[in-house]
Amino acid sequence: MPPIKTNRNSTKKEVIIDKAAQLFMEKGFSATSMRDLAEKVGVEAASLYNHIQSKAEILQIICFRVANFLLEHLEKVENNKQGAIEKIKTILRFHLWHMINNYEEVQVADREWRHLPEPYLSNFKVQRKNYRQRLAAIIEKGVRCKEVKPIDPSTAVLIMLHAVSGVESWHRSSQKISADQLEKDIVLILVEGLKN
Template sequence: MINKPNLSKSIILSTSAKLFRAQSFAQVSMRDIAKALNVKASSLYNHISSKDEILEELIFELVDTFMSKINETLHKTIDTKSKLEDIIQTHINIAVHKPNQFATLNNDWKYLKPNKKGNFQNQRQNYEQILKSIIVKGVDNQEIKNSNPEIILYLMLSSLRTLHLWYEKKDIDTQTFKNEIPKLILEGIIK
């Protein structure tokens, strides 16, 4: 007798994220997901209604995490450097612990249904505005070099959004990664 895998929504989501990262959302079918899970495609529908639902859950779980953490950081009574370090650590933790889901967020959001895509874009814009407000306050308080806040914002985000691409490929222990990335990103902007 063949043992059936213990199929749960979380296993479906993590397996799907791995497949989406390797091939992209557009290239993966429900049959591909079922095959990776060693079940029939019909079994998936007992846990999830569609591939679109999988994508939404993967993306909006991280969107909620990012928004919750940046709002929490915004309201802390700490200096700008500490706030930026806190935000960087959030990105690092997700890149280290959920790299496939992070890749799905960054690469496959464009496949969201129009209303969900609009929601995602609004949330991303809101995140960027909050981060920019922290940077502007840091410039105003002379905690950050007097540089263009937009350039600082996109320099940070371009670095943070790609952490998952190279972290797993390098022989760097997690603690070194967590210690060095904030220092290297902020070294050029913090006085």
């Protein structure tokens, strides 16, 4: 699968969001100050406010960009003509590449969303739940028509999403296999099974 990059241009605002994602990832959202961010971007703290209103606004942009990107892809998969197993493979691959190509943003969305202010927090929770339920519905349909082994669909979603988040360790590892190999291995272990 070709690399997937979220649609961004290099406006000043995008540079700020990129640097913020790196900082939120390294230090956590709470421990990152606007002063840290200004230093990272290489501007005065006051001038950040020409582009963004607050730290929370950046977190909000990051979280919803990741969520929307995954939801839009899920919608396309729901509407295509693949069977359940192919749909699941397509989603796993997309998830993986999205995570590889937008590593900091995905990690920040996944770890720091609890710091979103309301009403964004509630909205984000609803979107997360919605995503998982729709993924579970694909698996459930596969189980019903015996394409997928009898498994609790929510548990399968939980296992798959956690397994994909293992890409974090892969990312940090110095002795990496290639991203293509990682894609093959994740699909193999989660869909085809280890057993030969």
